[in-house]
Amino acid sequence: MDCRKEGCAQPQDEDIMDIPLDDPAANKAATKIQAGFRGHMTRKKMKDDKPREEKQRDQK
Amino acid sequence: MAPKKDAKKPEPAKKAEPAPAPAPAPAPEAKPKVAAVDLSAVKVQFSPEQLEDYKEAFGLFDRVGDNKVAYNQIADIMRALGQNPTNKEVNHILGNPSAEELANKRVEFEAFLPMLQYVVNSPNKGTFEDYVEGLRVFDKEGNGTVMGAELRIVLSTLGERMSEAEVDALMVGQEDENGCVNYEAFVKHILSV
Numbered sequence: 001m002d003c004r005k006e007g008c009a010q011p012q013d014e015d016i017m018d019i020p021l022d023d024p025a026a027n028k029a030a031t032k033i034q035a036g037f038r039g040h041m042t043r044k045k046m047k048d049d050k051p052r053e054e055k056q057r058d059q060k
Numbered sequence: 061m062a063p064k065k066d067a068k069k070p071e072p073a074k075k076a077e078p079a080p081a082p083a084p085a086p087a088p089e090a091k092p093k094v095a096a097v098d099l100s101a102v103k104v105q106f107s108p109e110q111l112e113d114y115k116e117a118f119g120l121f122d123r124v125g126d127n128k129v130a131y132n133q134i135a136d137i138m139r140a141l142g143q144n145p146t147n148k149e150v151n152h153i154l155g156n157p158s159a160e161e162l163a164n165k166r167v168e169f170e171a172f173l174p175m176l177q178y179v180v181n182s183p184n185k186g187t188f189e190d191y192v193e194g195l196r197v198f199d200k201e202g203n204g205t206v207m208g209a210e211l212r213i214v215l216s217t218l219g220e221r222m223s224e225a226e227v228d229a230l231m232v233g234q235e236d237e238n239g240c241v242n243y244e245a246f247v248k249h250i251l252s253v
């Protein structure tokens with residue numbers, strides 16, 4: 001894991017690997033969040049790409 | 061009848077035909093099969109304006125020029141059109157396609173519409189509260205923040221794992237100087253697009 005930020009508060013005492021890998025509820029929550037995130041990222045990318053696409057279309 | 065031993069070379073024993081290939085093992089039916097999605101039963105209820113928007117977006121994804129898109133683009137088109145399907149949901153709609161089908165099977169706009177409608181109709185939409193509650197689980201100090209590092213691990217090891225590149229793209233500008241993420245603000249940001 002890269003530590004780009006200095007002064008990054010890495011959890012010292014708590015176990016960072018205390019991730020409930022087998023917990024169905026945690027996985028379900030994660031899946032929902034990931035779906036929302038993926039939707040957001042795709043839409044953001046479309047928005048960022050759109051001006052370029054439109055310019056290309058206009059040039060045709 | 062005892063074979064005569066003479067100068068004639070004995071014919072090599074030859075199998076007339078190869079042994080029949082064993083029947084392919086039936087797919088293990090350990091899990092109960094989820095009913096396939098019957099897309100023909102989905103009533104498409106989009107307005108003319110919506111259909112126009114959707115057709116335009118659909119066209120953007122057609123890189124081949126055959127007015128179709130590949131199975132592996134369906135999830136992204138739905139996302140582009142404001143939906144947030146899980147990958148599992150999309151695979152279910154597509155009939156659990158193989159990797160080959162995902163890459164090569166193509167779908168035309170009319171066939172895509174009931175797929176989109178199905179997702180639009182899906183009751184399990186993530187709301188602001190859902191996302192916040194989901195992230196609150198990782199708020200060890202109950203102060204409205206989660207460790208960016210921990211969030212990255214969660215996103216890349218639980219659920220439908222995200223790649224490092226995806227997580228990096230997502231987290232751009234979200235961590236404060238201490239590497240913490242205010243998750244309510246984060247979720248608001250996610251829902252704003």
